[in-house]
Amino acid sequence: MFEIVFLGTSASAPSVHRGLSAQVVKHDEYRFLIDCGEGTQRQILQSGIGFKRLNRILITHGHLDHILGLAGLLSTFSRWEAIDELEIYAGKWALDRIHDLLFGVVLRGARPPMSIHLVEVRPGVIFEDAEFSVTAFPVDHRGADCYGYLFDEKSRRPFLAEKADALNIPQGPWRRDLVNGQVVTLPDGRAIDPEQVLGPARPGTRLVHVGDSGRTDNLRSVCQFADLLVIEATYMQEEAAMAADFAHLTARQAAELAIQAGVKHLVLTHISRRYRERDVLAEERAIFPHVMVARAFDVFQIKRDEFVQLAESGQLKDQPSASS
Ligand SMILES: [Zn+2]
């Protein structure tokens, strides 16, 4: 299960209602800040997430509307926040610019308040633990080294308690070891193979995040059957030519990608100031019903067969309702 908290959802420049790109993906104790547009630290405070354990930052690309907030964040960390280590993942071009911003402008020779690891992203797995992995994949936008990120829970084989009961397997460590795929010997001397009590593998939850992008044909396979796709939709269909000129997407292109890839739910972000959310939705819901436009402080929980909005613009919902 993943959770995503939107912090900033505007393209290029902030609007009265929208801040610049930033969102946090959570999985158990892990938190990943994806992009850090100007003003992100105030959004973090307002969202109630806080800075604790916010020590991994994934950057989609080096345009200023996605990275300028890193300067303020580091400046604040240097005064009063206790984070021992900060990892910033980005493609090479973005990483060079971030290096200049943090070490050239913010620190200017001063000692960093914590160790800062600037990690160059290349396509492939960039983070992994027992439960899930994060994979970077290339995205085409203006300039080199743009990346999207796939959060992928590992598949699991469910423990079939009724089969275990039928085999008279006692409660306790034997069942735990069987869940972990080990052959066990019961107190009565019988050996039980995990195959006897485990069901077929069930794929884990998949969340795909795409920042700024000029095309979608190269994203189909990574988006395949994603439970949630979060993707930029800077323009509406009437300005498709402008979208192409600036290597951005229209909401229609995002919706078509979702259909082609069998995506279950689609959340659009990086919306141009010129549009109203309801107009974007009216245009796209006709072709892909499970689409939403992200607002600051929206919180979504994504499970394999369930997609729930926990909070809308920061207001906790009384009765979350599954929309699958
Ligand atoms: Zn942007």
Ligand SMILES: [Zn+2]
């Ligand atoms: Zn950009």
